[in-house]
Amino acid sequence: MMKLWRMFETLVTMVMMAAVIGASPAVAQANLEINTPGVAALQASMQKRHGELAPLYASGAVGLTRDGNVALRDPAAVPLAQRATANGLVAAENQDRAALYREIARANNHPEWEGDIRNTFAQRWIDRAQSGWYYQSAAGAWVRK
């Protein structure tokens, strides 16, 4: 009888410990951590670049892809002399975006969330894009918003 009671005690202790371990990260999940120097630096870099990218979004030369990147969808919309610059802007933006998704996942101690974060951003970039900008549908076709 005494042995059985001790086993019961052990089980209760284990359940309580598991509950404590399980509950604390769940509380922390109310918000995602984005206040890190890494995120701030990438945000500033992208904000600065947006001044140059905005006219390209408006002309339809650059569009928002379904995977959370940007792409030069219509090179003909950019004068030949500026095409290399546009390509460079797109490449630099995609590099920052990849780093941003990775950094947010890492800052929240879940590197495996990178893909989910990318998908979330992909949807929100498109939802919040200005009308007239191009985005890629789920099927991969370019659509003018």
Place this chain on the structure above:
Amino acid sequence: MNGKSMRRAAFVLLSACFIGAGCVTINIYFPAAAAEKAADRIIDEVWQLKGGATVPAVKPETK
């Protein structure tokens, strides 16, 4: 130790494992709503949308 108490010990250990695994499973869920909020805050900054006309969060029609 007789067979009965051995079985009981095994049962307790197994229960603890299942309960533990259940709690761990909760932690690996991706917090989609929190991620959307975080994305919006960053997009506000990058695209300078604060104070201007912001698009409310709508349920995505495609996914």
